[in-house]
Amino acid sequence: MKTSQLAAVSAAFIAVGTLVSPRALAQTTPTIPVGNLTAYPTVVQTGTKPKLTWDISYPSIVQNFVTITQPGTVTPKQNLVCDVRILGLGVTSMSNNVITYYRTRGQWKYNGSSSWADIYDGKQTDTIVQQQGIVKSNIAVTKDKAMNFAGQYYNSSWQTQYTSTSGLPYNVRALVSGDVCPNNIPDYNAPSLESFLKPYLDSAHKVKIGPMDVIIIMELTHTDTTNIGYDLQDLVMLITFRKP
Template identity: 50%
Template sequence: MKTTSHPAALKVVTLASCALAAWSPLAIAGNGNGNNGNGNGNSSSNGNSSNSSDSANTNTIPAIPVGWLTAFPTVVQTGTKPTLSWSITYPSIVKDYVDIIPPATVDPKEELDVEVRVLGNGVTVSSGYSYNFVNAEAQLSFNGGNYQRIFYGTNYHVNPNTVVWSKKKVQPHQTLRFGGRYYYNGWGTTYTSSKGTQNVRTLVNGDIPPTKVPMYSAPSLEDFIKPYLDKEGRVKIGPMDVIVFMELTHSDYQQYDQGYDLQDMVLLVTFTSNQPKNNNGHGNNVDGIDSSNPGKANFMEYDTDPNVDDER
């Protein structure tokens, strides 16, 4: 770990103190629609899924810089220079790790773990003056393979804490694509990422949803979506999450119909990097030296271990 002179130490203390913060794993909010987590209906998987009950979203990459800072000795006399040690893990965003290919293909850039959850199924049919939820199916295609069912049921079968599909060590360019359809007196049309349809859309934190997704305060917005939009109507999810909106009851040609709202099936895809980017304090913070650029800094004497890549 690098030690610094007193002037440099003062600067580092200020920066690090501003960056350090406690954090806890992100827990998926309830969908506010009375979903009681009673299973996911007749869902099946490709053998990589994990349907353990109430598995919380434990994204291990923080949304803000976190870390630690120590000084030794803790009490010093005038003129004495303490030794500082620190470690900072910087926030990451999902687009650092995957490419989002519109409208709904996710292409990993490096090895990642992935989990998929269902946030809600908004397909309904009218019955007199009321609306009843009907069954719908969510599908996933991995690495160009066939689409397979990962969920089947009504909105009452949705538990947003349940992982319906997961896979460890997804390799670069092993794509994820999504699809869905509903069942009511027979199967409706299947819409998937592979068909180039706008009925399946992927967004990340801070994105503005398509105009067909009602604003946060709109009475037509499904309750299960509200926890994932802020008051300005932007997507509010974790920094390593991707949200998938689907329209299953109307085609692209019916985009101006009031029923085309992209709320019929909503998924949350969470990625975890096995190599989060961080800096352990003796490289890029001061001298810019590490194993990725040895010998290119002006202050070679400050690098205590040029063989360590501080970005990893």
């Protein structure tokens, strides 16, 4: 959970209804080997043997298709297509038991662009965010052209923009399935872990997403990594890649 630097109390995520996991919706490749076995001929006489042919498809993993350069640059190894979901926007404050959700925007540069383009600009209370719906779909990304990500929130004016190309303390990071989360992210059972992020972590503090997914996590309100507010939950995006 996260508050702005001006606020002292964190706010909880408000869940609306029961939703199908976007991790399941985003899954585009098998997670286990699949295949078939054929025999020729299909009818044989006693004492003869058919020829058996195996056809096995092994699951793809995103590391075969993109290179992750820490902390958060993603570079396609071939031309790909991607979809983007906003999993959650966690900058909030509370006054007199009233929660304020701050407008937050995620941005990116890709395909050699030199300027930042908006991925999404809105609040945690927006329907598409609460449903973790796709905000960018069928985006073609080019081989060897780096994808970088940025975020910031609005409080009277746009606050500091943090990017995946910024130096320490690395406020924008990219993780894939099986990665161990940064220690700044609360443990799976910690009350300070945002509800929108919990389905994407396991009890071992590892990332649990699809094999062709990359999760982008951002800290937008703090730079002191020892501060309890530095928890990398201010803006969380899920990028799902596939072949064109």
